[in-house]
Every structure is written in structure tokens, then in C-alpha cells.
Amino acid sequence: MAPKKKWIVAAVWLLFAVAIGLPWFMDTASRPSANSAEVVGLTLPKAAIEKYDVIVAGTDPEGIAAALSAARNGLRVLLVDGKGRDRLGGLLTMGWLNSLDLNLAPQQTAEAKRSGNYDFLNKGIFQKWYDQLGGTSFDAHAAADLFEQMVRDERNISLLLGVKSMEPKLEGKVVRGLAITDGNGRSRVLQARAVIDATQDGDxxxxxxxxxxxxxxxxxxxDARMAVTLVFKLSGMTEDIWQSFGRRKDTGVDQSSAWGFLEASNYPSSNPDRVALRGLNIGRQKDGTILVNAMHIFGVDPLDPVSVQEGLRIGRREAPLIAEFLKTTFEEMKDLSYAGTAPELYVRESRHMQGEYRLTMADLMENRDFWDAIAYGSYDVDIQRLGRGDHGAIMMSPRQYGVPFRTLVPKEIDGLLVVGRSASFDSLPHGSARVVPLGMATGEAAGAAARLAIDEGISFRQLAGSRSGISRLQDMLRGQGMDLRMREARQPAYRGHPTYPGxxxxxxxxxxxGGYDNNRWDLDGLSSKDRYLTMMQRLVKMHPRYFRGKPDGMLAGYLKSGETVTLENAAHALLLTSGVQVKREQAVAELKKRNWITPATWSLISHPGGLTNGETFMLVRDAVARHAGVTYR
Structure with a gap:
């Protein structure tokens, strides 16, 4: 679009907005063309209202879903972002994460797998947005434009971008709005009856x-957290090159996504302590480019702006080197060219709120439903690499689990809900619950909850404790297109194993x-020194008050790497790790004397000369429960 024409469009829109009373104001930036990387800047008019029913902080997809849901329920909403962004969509449009980790229903037809027309959990706003984009990966520019259009279509939403800072306005322990400094340096207090925190880090x-x-x-x-990623772009993609990707034995493709190229993990990093490469996740764009999600950057603190900027610099230095490696390593990529990096890092993990309920691994292992479930998850528990010496892990793969409304309600603070990856999830189940489709479902639920709480004159905490209130909320969500069914599925085999509690x-x-198939824990296989040593090390980390020993040296003295673990050795290591000094030949008797192990576990051990993994899990489970007083259930 020519510059003159763009100004005409801007002027017409401004006149239209004034004429119908929309709370929008077109910034001095003009409206870009559809395939531009930028989305029009929008801000509040100078005479804007200062009071809202709901303020949604954060313009990532979770925040957009929350704002849309609240607005469609008749609330006056302000959607505001404090990261200096010039477009909507956050991680997807600024971090270029254009291939999503999908939140699928437990059973998919062969046709769905072939076509990519999957049956998603939750549906709702996410489904409507996703269906309009088409494909398992999407064009980041088109995604930003679609988010903008969805927000524009809601007359009850005002949008404020370019904010320099924002913080909660408190009355005691109740959030009553936000204090902001806008792009012009003007400080303002914006009042609200409810605030939804959809910032990535729960700021x-x-x-x-x-x-x-x-x-x-x-x-x-x-000090440990998952690696961050800087997505980078390659240009020159053609249909012939795309189809050649699918002819590789280690790589799969559909119309818009490719995954594989596992040899990429052999990349010789120029900064191995800080950067590594894994197999590639590739999303195709409409302009002949592809976006590559594969770089791991270690040691970045997402809560420290200096560390984040350092991470960006490290990634931007490494990205062209990675591109050259891919071109020379893979014949299929030789004609592609490096074309830059995303404006923001893809940060997987930072804060984990402590809410009225905290999602646990037991919830995922048992595929639990909840009376106050407002969304459902199913993605693998995907823990990306923590550092150079770590390889990441798929902890297990749940079928379907509920996400309670209580996980959105932070302890101690009222007037506030937290949605997205920083909601109240333990760090391990967060590896599944952090995905964007689930986050958008929590956002949609939060927007509707704001309507209900305002109508009923109750706090979010009171709503979280009301079965009748939650039932009404669930009815509201179903009425606006969410699918809150717990699908029928047979329970996984591991739950029937006698050592399952362990x-x-x-x-x-x-x-x-357990890996993708939930079989890697090998319950009936013989335990080894390496596995048992890992367990003792984790005990010291998890419960340092009760387990203070140094298991590395204790086990090294009488077990060779790979050797099976006897009951005597296991008991001795367990006692020494807890600080009990005892001779090895007396360890079993001492363990029985202390009554740390249940009779049920003793009865499971049929071959003391070689314990199975399941049996060692039971020993540790009992010791933690009876010695440390912590039971995992």
C-alpha cells in the first residue's frame, strides 16, 4: 500500500471511530500492508475513561483470549501491554513461535492425523482463531493481523500499547487497577473492578x-530453569525444497510444519556453555521464509532485563553460524539464506504462582478431573534442557487432565487472576500446562469469571470455593463455545502395577x-547404581532437612557403574543419605527398626539380591513419607 493511501485509510478509520464512539485512537504509525511485519499501534485517546470493569495486563494470546471473553460477556475492558510491543500476539508474533505445541483430545482419527484437522481440547476462542489461520504452523504476520481484527471487532475493548511500565494499584491486599507510565511518559492510574495478569512472567x-x-x-x-530459544528465519523456501524435507528418513512434514533433522544436534557451538542446537521444529510462512525453533540458550534469567538482553545478543551472534551449518550439513537446505531473528526470546519458564490449588504431577499421572475444571490439558510433560550437561526429558504423556479454576487464583492477593504459563502449576506439570492453547483456555475462563464475580458481588477467592458458582461459570464457558468434557479413555497400564505408589x-x-509411551521407568527392570544414585541425589535436593548426606561418595565405594542394587546396599545408602551412620550389613535391620518402610513394601521385595526399579521407588516413597512426613498422592 502506498504511503498516501495508508494515511487516507488511517484518517477514515479515525473519523469512523469518533463517529461511533469507539474507545480507540490511531497512533501516528500508519496502517501497514497485510504482509508487513508490524501491526498498527493503538493507544487510548487523551480523554479516555480511567475506570474499567476489567484490565487485562499482557497481550500474549492468553491475554487476548481473556479480554475477548470478558468483553463478550458485556464488560468494559482495557487490554494493556508493558513490554514496548507494537503488535498483538506476544510469543507467537514477537517470539515467532509459529508452530504450536497442540493440546489434543486423547483419541484422534487417522484422517485427523493425516490432514492436521485435529480434535482439540477446550476449543472456544483458541479454536476459532486457529481455524482461521489454517495449518499446524501459521504465518506470524497473519496471526498478528487476526488477533488485531478480533480485538477490533469487540466494541467493549480498549487497547493500550507502548506502555513503559505498569504495576498493580493496591488497597491493602486487593488489586484495584494499574498504575502505568505510557509511551509519552505520562503517569496514570487506571481503575478496575478486576485485573487479569496475562503477562508471561506473572509480573x-x-x-x-x-x-x-x-x-x-x-x-x-x-537456579535451574529451562533453556530459552531465539527463533531464526531462513528465506528462499520453495515447494520443491519443502517436499524434499519429507523425503528424509528422520524428518516429517505436512503442509505447513516440518520436524526432525536430528543431526542438527551435532552443531559445533561457538559458545558451548551458553548455546546448543537440537532437532529442528520448522514453521512455514507465506512469504517464502521458514521460522526455525531449535536454538537453546542457557543461563538466561527471564526476570533480569540485563540477562534477557545478553541472551538476545548471544542468540543473534550464533544464529547466522547455525544457518550456515544447516546449509552445509543438509543438502535440502543448501539454497536457503539466513534472514534474521525474532524480536523477542521464547521463554519457557520463570515464575510459578502459588494459588488456591497447585497442579501436581500426580494430577497428570492419574489424568484427574476436578469439580472446578475450567480447561483441560494433554500435552506431553516436555522439560527442555536446563544447561549444557542436561539433555532434557519427556517426563510422561498424560491422556487428559483438568485444570482447576483455583490454579488461577493467587494466594494472599484478591481482585486478581493469573493465566498462562505462570499460573499455579508445579514446575514439572508446567512442562505440559505451559502450552499456548491451554493458556488461551485459562484466559477465556478468567474473562467469564470476572463477569460472574462482578454480578455476584464476590471475590475470585470466594468464587473458587463455591461449587454452585463454579457450576455457573462452567455453564457460561460452554455457552460461549468451550468444550469442558472429560473424554473417556482407559487408564494407563502403569496405574495397575503394584509399585505404582512408589x-x-x-x-x-x-x-x-516415562517418555512419550510412559514405559521408560521400567518398573520390573533391575535397578542400577546410576539410577539409584540419581534418586539419592534428588532426595537431598527435595528434602534437605531430612536427607543431608552425600550419596555420590557413599555409593561409589561399593557399587560399580551399571551394577544392580541389592536391598542391603539400597538400605545402607538411604540411611547414610538421611544422616544415619550404620554398617552396611546392619542397614536392613536398622531400616526396619526405624519403621520407615511399610509392611506392604517389604512384602513386595522377593529378591533382595537385586531390586527392581519399582521396588526402589517404593523404598524411597515410604522413607520420605515416614521420615520426612511428605506423601505424594
Whole structure:
């Protein structure tokens, strides 16, 4: 579109907005063409109202869903972003994550798998947005335009971008709005009857004083967190090149997505302590480019702006080197060209709020439903690499689990809901619950909950404790197109194993993983020194008050790597790890004397000369329950 024509369009829109009383104002930036990388900047008029029913902080997809839901329920909404963004969509449009981790129903037809026309959980606003884009990956520019159009179509939404800072306005422990500094440096207080925190990192809740953990803190490792990614772009894609991707043995493709190229993990990083490459996830754009999600950047603190900027610099230095490696390593990519990086990092993990309920690994292992479920998840528990020496893991693959409304209600602070990846999930189940489709469902539920709480004159915390109120909320969500069915599915085989209680505890403490097929924990296989050592190390991390020993040295003295674990050795290591000094030959008797192990577990052990993985899980589970007083259930 020519510059003159763009100004005409802007003027016409402004006159139209004034004429019908829309609370929109066109910024000095003109409307771009459909395939431009930028979306029009929108801000509040100078005479804008200062009071709203709901303020939604954060313009990622979760925040957009919350704003749309609240507006469609008749509330006056302000959608505001404090990251200096010039477009809607956050991670998807600024982080270029154009291939989504999908939240699928448990059973998919062969046709759905072939065509990509999947049956999604929750549906609702996410489904309507996704269906208009088409394909398992989407064009990031088209996604931004569609988000903008969906927001524009709601007369009850005002949008404020370019904000320099925003923080909660509190009355005691109740959030009453936001104090902001806008793009012109003007400080303003915006009042609201409810605030929804849809920032990626739960910034508003944290500033309000809501309790939270960071990274792997709940697993005893607060400095560990999943790697961040800088998505990069390659140009020159043709249909012939795309089809050649699918002819590789290690790679799959559909019309818009490709995955594989596993040899990419052999990339010789120029900065191996900070950068690595994994197999590629590729999303196709409409302009002959592809976006590649594969770079891992370690040691970035998402809550430290200096660290984030350092991560961006590291990624931008490495991206062209990675592109050259791909061109020379894979024949299919030799004619592609490096074309830049995303404006923002893809951050997987930062804060984990502590809410009225905290989602646990037991919830996913048992595919639990909840009386207050307002969304459902099913994505694999995908823990990306934590650092150079770590390889990441698929902890397990749930069929379908409920997400309680209580996970959106932060402890100690009222007037506020938290949606998206920083809601109240333990760090391990967060590996599944962090995905965008589920986050958009929580956002949609939060927007409707605001309507209900305002109508009933109750707080979100009171709503979270009301079965009748939650029932009305669920009816509202169904009425606006959400699917809140718990699909029928047979329970996984591991739940029928006699050592399942031990497995549940071991998985919850990060001691073992099941992989995509939930079989890698090998319950009937013989345990080895390496596995048992990992379990003891995790005990020290998880429960340091009760397990203070140094298992590395204790086990190294009498077990060779790979050697099976006897009952005597397992008992001895367990006691030494807990600080009890005892001779090895007396360890079993001492363990029985202390009554740390249940009679049921003793009866399971049929071959003391070689314990199975399941049996060692049971020993540890009982010791933690009876010695540390913590039961995983």
C-alpha cells in the first residue's frame, strides 16, 4: 500500500471511530500492508475513561483470549501491554513461535492425523482463531493481523500499547487497577473492578505480593530453569525444497510444519556453555521464509532485563553460524539464506504462582478431573534442557487432565487472576500446562469469571470455593463455545502395577521419566547404581532437612557403574543419605527398626539380591513419607 493511501485509510478509520464512539485512537504509525511485519499501534485517546470493569495486563494470546471473553460477556475492558510491543500476539508474533505445541483430545482419527484437522481440547476462542489461520504452523504476520481484527471487532475493548511500565494499584491486599507510565511518559492510574495478569512472567501478581516459586525451586534447584530459544528465519523456501524435507528418513512434514533433522544436534557451538542446537521444529510462512525453533540458550534469567538482553545478543551472534551449518550439513537446505531473528526470546519458564490449588504431577499421572475444571490439558510433560550437561526429558504423556479454576487464583492477593504459563502449576506439570492453547483456555475462563464475580458481588477467592458458582461459570464457558468434557479413555497400564505408589512419588520428585509411551521407568527392570544414585541425589535436593548426606561418595565405594542394587546396599545408602551412620550389613535391620518402610513394601521385595526399579521407588516413597512426613498422592 502506498504511503498516501495508508494515511487516507488511517484518517477514515479515525473519523469512523469518533463517529461511533469507539474507545480507540490511531497512533501516528500508519496502517501497514497485510504482509508487513508490524501491526498498527493503538493507544487510548487523551480523554479516555480511567475506570474499567476489567484490565487485562499482557497481550500474549492468553491475554487476548481473556479480554475477548470478558468483553463478550458485556464488560468494559482495557487490554494493556508493558513490554514496548507494537503488535498483538506476544510469543507467537514477537517470539515467532509459529508452530504450536497442540493440546489434543486423547483419541484422534487417522484422517485427523493425516490432514492436521485435529480434535482439540477446550476449543472456544483458541479454536476459532486457529481455524482461521489454517495449518499446524501459521504465518506470524497473519496471526498478528487476526488477533488485531478480533480485538477490533469487540466494541467493549480498549487497547493500550507502548506502555513503559505498569504495576498493580493496591488497597491493602486487593488489586484495584494499574498504575502505568505510557509511551509519552505520562503517569496514570487506571481503575478496575478486576485485573487479569496475562503477562508471561506473572509480573503483576509478583508486584502485588502474591507468593511464587522460580524455575525448579520446588525441586530444590532454584537456579535451574529451562533453556530459552531465539527463533531464526531462513528465506528462499520453495515447494520443491519443502517436499524434499519429507523425503528424509528422520524428518516429517505436512503442509505447513516440518520436524526432525536430528543431526542438527551435532552443531559445533561457538559458545558451548551458553548455546546448543537440537532437532529442528520448522514453521512455514507465506512469504517464502521458514521460522526455525531449535536454538537453546542457557543461563538466561527471564526476570533480569540485563540477562534477557545478553541472551538476545548471544542468540543473534550464533544464529547466522547455525544457518550456515544447516546449509552445509543438509543438502535440502543448501539454497536457503539466513534472514534474521525474532524480536523477542521464547521463554519457557520463570515464575510459578502459588494459588488456591497447585497442579501436581500426580494430577497428570492419574489424568484427574476436578469439580472446578475450567480447561483441560494433554500435552506431553516436555522439560527442555536446563544447561549444557542436561539433555532434557519427556517426563510422561498424560491422556487428559483438568485444570482447576483455583490454579488461577493467587494466594494472599484478591481482585486478581493469573493465566498462562505462570499460573499455579508445579514446575514439572508446567512442562505440559505451559502450552499456548491451554493458556488461551485459562484466559477465556478468567474473562467469564470476572463477569460472574462482578454480578455476584464476590471475590475470585470466594468464587473458587463455591461449587454452585463454579457450576455457573462452567455453564457460561460452554455457552460461549468451550468444550469442558472429560473424554473417556482407559487408564494407563502403569496405574495397575503394584509399585505404582512408589512410581508416583518418584515421578513427583523428578527421579524418573516415562517418555512419550510412559514405559521408560521400567518398573520390573533391575535397578542400577546410576539410577539409584540419581534418586539419592534428588532426595537431598527435595528434602534437605531430612536427607543431608552425600550419596555420590557413599555409593561409589561399593557399587560399580551399571551394577544392580541389592536391598542391603539400597538400605545402607538411604540411611547414610538421611544422616544415619550404620554398617552396611546392619542397614536392613536398622531400616526396619526405624519403621520407615511399610509392611506392604517389604512384602513386595522377593529378591533382595537385586531390586527392581519399582521396588526402589517404593523404598524411597515410604522413607520420605515416614521420615520426612511428605506423601505424594
Amino acid at each position: 503483576i501478581a509478583a508486584l502485588a505480593g502474591a507468593p511464587y516459586t522460580v524455575g525448579r525451586e520446588d525441586l530444590g534447584n532454584p 512410581l508416583l512419588a518418584a515421578v513427583s520428585m523428578g527421579m524418573t521419566l
